[in-house]
Amino acid sequence: MPARGTVFTHAGRHRVAVLVREGLMPMELGIVHQLFGQAADPADGQRLYEVVTCTPVPGDVRTDADFTIGVAVGPEALVEADTVIVPASRGDEGAWGAGPPTGPVADALARIRPGTRIASICTGAFVLAAAGLLDGRRATTHWKSADRFRQQFPYAALDPDVLYTDEGDVLTSAGEASGIDLCLHMIRTDHGAAVAGEVARRTVVPPHREGGQAQYVRRPVAEPRSASTGTARAWALEHLDRPIGLRELADQEAMSVRTFSRRFREEVGLTPVQWLIQRRVDLACRLLEETDDSVDRVAARAGFGTAASLRGHLQAAIGVSPGAYRATFRGPDRRAAHAPGPERTGSGQPR
Structure with a gap:
């Protein structure tokens, strides 16, 4: 355990301070250390x-389980932090409705420098909202707490249907597992898809769920493990670069088009066409992040045919153009290669 007052030991690294409080949910603290702690320079x-883990008053911090954790570092860690993360604590819903934070928590938040990136996991959003950090901003929290959050903080633009939100210097995530999505998103924003992808592989989780642009992340569609349309979906994923018709999909399951369409919707929650578009958007995003392919080439490989079609579908799905997505979610070395000029198609025409 570090000595009291020890904050960071390695100059030059991005400094993440995790502000824990009484009633801490241990998984959320572990998520931050596990993910950010594994992010490494590929070179x-x-x-x-x-x-670093810190707390308003150093000492033993009670968790919502049957153990406590000893936290030697106090709020001084927040002064030099580049990112501050506030995990949930048991009782957040009832603790922050009467006004702004007071006491040690308020004193700790006051130490955070202007411009520092601040993020919450699960009901940690109640702390950020009570401090006024979510006024007029899009935010999320655990779906079970959504109604109470909306009542207590009407000035925050609550969106309970997303995994996380990104308002630039303030980010929020939904339940505990969504903290994984949020941390990977921040790593991807800071250092690109390759670094975030390696962290995800080591943690055995998806690099990102349902698209990449944080402001437009939708609830992921659950893919049934065993279903009568599973073979067709697996086949389609191997042939996204070519036109795929309903008849072809139905043939994979030896069904009529009508029966296949009905069962597909029952099992997946989308029509086959809607599902295909989502999977093609996913593939296009991955290609934009990981390859140097032109927008025309990405469109062809993802099955959209033309750059115009890709642009329209990407705008509808995640609210950005292919060029904007690539500029945001590639590593710094690749961003530089694409930064000087406007987005172009394979014909060399600007878009």
């Missing part, structure tokens, strides 16, 4: 983040 393997 030399050096860690990219320094993560």
Whole structure:
């Protein structure tokens, strides 16, 4: 355990401070250390983040389980932090409705420098909202707490149907597992898809769920493990670069088009066409992040045919153009290669 007052030991790394409070949910603290702690520079393997756990009053912090954790670092860690993350604590819903934070928590939040990136996990959003950080901003929290959050903080633009939100310097996530999505998103924003992808692989989780642009992340569609349309979906994923008709999909399951369409919707919650568009958007995003392919080439490989078609579908799905998505979600080295000029198609015409 570090000595009291020890904050960060490695200069130059992005400094992440996790502000824990009484009633801490341990999984949320572990998520931050596990994910940011594994992020490394692909060139030399050096860690990219320094993560420290701090608390308003150093000492033993009670969790919502049958143990406590000893936290030696106090709120001084927040002064030099580049990112501050506030995990949930048991009782958040009832603790922050009467007004702004007071006491040690308020004193701790006051130490955060202007411009510091601040994020919450699950009901940690109640703390951010009570401090006025979510007024006029899009935010989310656990779906079970959504009604109470909306009542207590009407000035926040609550969206309970997303995994996380990104308002630039203030981010929020839904339930505990959505903290994984949020942390991976921040790593991807900071250092690109390759670094975030490697962290995800080591953690055995998806690099990102349902698209990449945080402001437009939708609830992911659950894919049934065993279903009568599973073979068709698996086949379609291997042939996204070519036109796929309903008849072809139905043939994979030896069904009529009508029966296949009905069962597909029952099992997946979407029509086959809607599902195909989502999977093609997913593929296009991955290609924009990981390859140097032109927009025309990405459109062809993802099955959209033309750059115009890709642009329309990407705008509808995640609210950005292919060029804007690529500029946001590629690593710094690749961003530089694409930064100087406007987005162009394979014919060289600007878009």
